[in-house]
Amino acid sequence: MNGLERTDGDSPVNEMRNQSMHFEPVNESAQYLLQRTKYRPKVAVICGSGLATLGTLVEKPDVFPYEDIPNFPVSTAPGHKSRLLFGILNGVQVMLMQGRFHLYEGYSIYMCAMPVRVMHLVGIKSLIVSNAAGGLNSKFKVGDVMMLQDHVNLQGFVGINPLAGRTDTRFGPHFFATNHAYDRKWRAKCRQIMEDLGLGDHCREGVYSMVGGPNFETPAELRLLRMLGIDAIGMSTVHEALTAVQCGMSLFAFSLITNACITDYEVDQGASVAEVMETAHNREEDLKIIVGRLVAAMGSETQAL
Numbered sequence: 001m002n003g004l005e006r007t008d009g010d011s012p013v014n015e016m017r018n019q020s021m022h023f024e025p026v027n028e029s030a031q032y033l034l035q036r037t038k039y040r041p042k043v044a045v046i047c048g049s050g051l052a053t054l055g056t057l058v059e060k061p062d063v064f065p066y067e068d069i070p071n072f073p074v075s076t077a078p079g080h081k082s083r084l085l086f087g088i089l090n091g092v093q094v095m096l097m098q099g100r101f102h103l104y105e106g107y108s109i110y111m112c113a114m115p116v117r118v119m120h121l122v123g124i125k126s127l128i129v130s131n132a133a134g135g136l137n138s139k140f141k142v143g144d145v146m147m148l149q150d151h152v153n154l155q156g157f158v159g160i161n162p163l164a165g166r167t168d169t170r171f172g173p174h175f176f177a178t179n180h181a182y183d184r185k186w187r188a189k190c191r192q193i194m195e196d197l198g199l200g201d202h203c204r205e206g207v208y209s210m211v212g213g214p215n216f217e218t219p220a221e222l223r224l225l226r227m228l229g230i231d232a233i234g235m236s237t238v239h240e241a242l243t244a245v246q247c248g249m250s251l252f253a254f255s256l257i258t259n260a261c262i263t264d265y266e267v268d269q270g271a272s273v274a275e276v277m278e279t280a281h282n283r284e285e286d287l288k289i290i291v292g293r294l295v296a297a298m299g300s301e302t303q304a305l
């Protein structure tokens, strides 16, 4: 049992579509949280690798270790803390995930995206997704922030998609447009915030994609990804973004460029988790200010909802 099997009766044909996400276990997770926190956030944040420190921004937190939440996966990746916080960030109620789930941890794409559905049932309307990624675009520097304008869903090309399977309209429509998946107003806001902080030169915009991992890419794979028009490569985010858009959330996502992707066979150095963590650590104070101000902006917007 992974906690996501059907609990209600269904037709034989739907029983055969057994890989899709079901409402009841997700709702059980959401109800568990709602019954144990007084907060009713409309804004959520997912912390990427090495970025769990964003959680220190949350005041008066109610803390939920993932292992205590029914049906919820547990983080096993480096730099992921495996706990959910509800509290106040810059005066705004938030739900913040200190740790996400990756295919390389052995979770299905449905489980990797499941927390976003929990967010939807909790009442989240705006989501900030962060990740650590390798810079494929040769103009990018280590430490830059790339705002996602778009993504390439490589897994989706072969049918590995958290939205595949049975349709449950309580999670949104089955078919929907994704040309504005990443809300451009938050990109404009983030650019303005970074310029105000004197960080305009580190603010980039581009296309993200994820591979399954856990290994970093070979030079040949990196050259292929670059040919596909991908600016930053990671191991997450795409499934969360699609799920958030399906649920009707307003989405902002960014990659911290933690390392340059090395395509030259003559270079001895290679990507490493140590470098990813070091860059994340070096940029954490700036990112806290940026995320704090974005949350404040999202909070003002969602107040009326």
Ligand SMILES: O=P(O)(O)O[C@@H]1C[C@H](O)[C@@H](CO)O1
Pocket: 047, 048, 049, 050, 077, 100, 102, 130, 131, 132, 133, 213, 234, 235, 236, 237, 272, 273, 276
């Ligand atoms: O959770 P994210 O996407 O930030 O994690 C990236 C991809 C790998 O999990 C890890 C490599 O260090 O960072």
Ligand SMILES: Nc1nc2[nH]cnc2c(=O)[nH]1
Pocket: 132, 133, 134, 135, 211, 213, 216, 217, 233, 234, 235, 258, 259, 260, 261, 271, 276
């Ligand atoms: N796939 C991938 N994920 C990363 N996360 C941080 N850096 C990288 C990288 O170079 N490749």
